[in-house]
Amino acid sequence: ENESTVSITVVGASGDLAKKKIFPALFALYYEDCLPKHFTIYGYARSKMTDAELRNMVSKTLTCRIDKRENCSEKMDQFLKRCFYHSGQYDSEENFAQLDKKLKRHEGGRVSNRLFYLSIPPNIFVEAVKCASSSASSGNGWTRVIVEKPFGRDSESSAVLTKSLKQYLTEDQIFRIDHYLGKELVENLSVLRFANLIFEPLWTRQYIRNVQIIFSEDFGTEGRGGYFDNYGIIRDIMQNHLLQILALFAMETPVSLDAEDIRNEKTKLLSVCQVKVLRSMRPLRLEDVVIGQYKSHSKGGVTYPSYTDDKTVPKDSLTPTFAAAALFIDNARWDGVPFLMKAGKALHNKGAEIRVQFRHVPGNLYNRNFGTDLDRATNELVIRVQPDEAIFLKINNKVPGLGMRLDRSNLNLHYAARYSKEIPDAYERLLLDAIEGERRLFIRSDELDAAWALFTPVLKELEEKKIIPESYPYGSRGPVGAHYLAARYNVRWGDLD
Ligand code: BG6
Numbered sequence: 001e002n003e004s005t006v007s008i009t010v011v012g013a014s015g016d017l018a019k020k021k022i023f024p025a026l027f028a029l030y031y032e033d034c035l036p037k038h039f040t041i042y043g044y045a046r047s048k049m050t051d052a053e054l055r056n057m058v059s060k061t062l063t064c065r066i067d068k069r070e071n072c073s074e075k076m077d078q079f080l081k082r083c084f085y086h087s088g089q090y091d092s093e094e095n096f097a098q099l100d101k102k103l104k105r106h107e108g109g110r111v112s113n114r115l116f117y118l119s120i121p122p123n124i125f126v127e128a129v130k131c132a133s134s135s136a137s138s139g140n141g142w143t144r145v146i147v148e149k150p151f152g153r154d155s156e157s158s159a160v161l162t163k164s165l166k167q168y169l170t171e172d173q174i175f176r177i178d179h180y181l182g183k184e185l186v187e188n189l190s191v192l193r194f195a196n197l198i199f200e201p202l203w204t205r206q207y208i209r210n211v212q213i214i215f216s217e218d219f220g221t222e223g224r225g226g227y228f229d230n231y232g233i234i235r236d237i238m239q240n241h242l243l244q245i246l247a248l249f250a251m252e253t254p255v256s257l258d259a260e261d262i263r264n265e266k267t268k269l270l271s272v273c274q275v276k277v278l279r280s281m282r283p284l285r286l287e288d289v290v291i292g293q294y295k296s297h298s299k300g301g302v303t304y305p306s307y308t309d310d311k312t313v314p315k316d317s318l319t320p321t322f323a324a325a326a327l328f329i330d331n332a333r334w335d336g337v338p339f340l341m342k343a344g345k346a347l348h349n350k351g352a353e354i355r356v357q358f359r360h361v362p363g364n365l366y367n368r369n370f371g372t373d374l375d376r377a378t379n380e381l382v383i384r385v386q387p388d389e390a391i392f393l394k395i396n397n398k399v400p401g402l403g404m405r406l407d408r409s410n411l412n413l414h415y416a417a418r419y420s421k422e423i424p425d426a427y428e429r430l431l432l433d434a435i436e437g438e439r440r441l442f443i444r445s446d447e448l449d450a451a452w453a454l455f456t457p458v459l460k461e462l463e464e465k466k467i468i469p470e471s472y473p474y475g476s477r478g479p480v481g482a483h484y485l486a487a488r489y490n491v492r493w494g495d496l497d
Pocket of ligand 1: 217
């Protein structure tokens with residue numbers, strides 16, 4: 001029989017990411033009939049567990065978005081029967097070779113493709129890649145490895161990591177995941193821009209005054225302080241998730257290619273455009289960054305902790321849990337347009353948005369209706385990545401009535417109201433792409449280098465000069481410094497709508 005099989009091994013199967021995201025995403029793909037006919041899923045971790053125990057653990061996490069649908073429990077049982085567990089050390093070729101034997105039994109002599117998802121801490125990364133990719137654990141079809149950030153902590157360590165990975169894998173086998181690229185509204189960015197005449201021509205410095213990319217969480221590092229303190233918000237969110245959004249937003253128009261069979265070419269061209277835009281950016285300067293750290297705050301009888309109350313965080317930690325930054329792209333399209341980013345934990349709300357503020361209408365007849373606050377009269381396009389996905393365009397409109405009063409209103413595309421289909425989780429799309437060998441939404445090594453080049457100098461400076469983060473109360477809007485930074489570039493932060 002020459003049909004092929006796919007074995008998916010989740011390395012780090014008892015970790016948080018595996019439980020919350022990877023297994024539920026695999027089940028959702030199974031439910032939607034998106035997994036290949038012959039597939040097997042293995043959980044791999046150090047602790048001892050039986051297949052039944054793994055199934056039990058996984059079944060508890062499958063309270064995913066589809067658990068209320070028809071046949072769900074039946075499908076879940078079928079899915080769980082195809083999940084197995086193998087206990088092993090992450091750095092043991094012998095343990096991976098034992099896994100290989102088990103996989104071979106499932107594969108039954110078919111062409112065997114193997115996908116490893118490494119959901120493990122950075123310090124054991126390279127060893128695990130070595131073992132997972134060794135001949136002892138690869139099949140006779142393709143072998144691909146999905147790796148999760150952190151991909152190093154600066155340009156140098158990232159280069160070392162890339163070099164080490166390339167000892168064991170070719171670039172084609174490495175799938176560096178940035179789950180923000182799998183989010184529906186991030187995927188839609190290109191469509192919004194390139195398939196709409198009313199947007200594409202406006203996507204330049206001539207019409208756009210500034211672009212804001214905002215990420216906000218209303219909880220702290222809860223339980224993740226140990227990881228987080230080593231990285232901080234700039235490395236955790238900005239250098240990857242927000243910068244990827246920026247690159248997709250600001251890239252030049254890719255040459256269009258129509259034929260289906262050159263999908264790979266298209267993928268390459270798109271990535272080249274994204275890397276190009278990153279390379280035309282100025283490295284972030286210290287004066288263009290504001291950092292903050294949350295402090296304890298009591299509200300409604302509840303006391304919320306300081307970042308440094310986390311037991312795994314040193315009391316004198318200077319790690320930022322908030323950062324705002326102004327970035328610039330030195331090319332003809334974006335010359336002088338500030339791209340402002342803001343990311344923070346323990347803020348007053350939760351969400352991720354892209355806000356595009358357009359310029360004033362030259363000689364606007366109605367300026368006087370807005371008094372001195374002309375900013376209130378500019379158009380703004382808001383792309384709400386999450387929660388409650390939406391796109392809206394703020395336009396000026398006459399308030400109905402006999403007088404002439406204007407206000408700014410929303411033309412609103414609210415996904416929940418417009419589409420009945422549920423939005424897949426980012427991990428579903430990305431896992432499916434990895435299985436299909438589609439690399440479009442994964443980070444290439446040259447892209448990673450370009451991303452680190454932008455942030456490494458400022459990260460070093462912040463750390464060498466021991467810059468003290470501005471404190472902000474848990475649950476607040478973040479440090480006021482962020483407003484001064486924006487004001488310097490004549491920008492007012494939009495508030496998550
Ligand atoms: C992760 C970060 O990459 O993204 C976390 O490490 C953050 O700190 C998370 O909470 C946010 O992802 P999402 O999809 O919940 O917005």
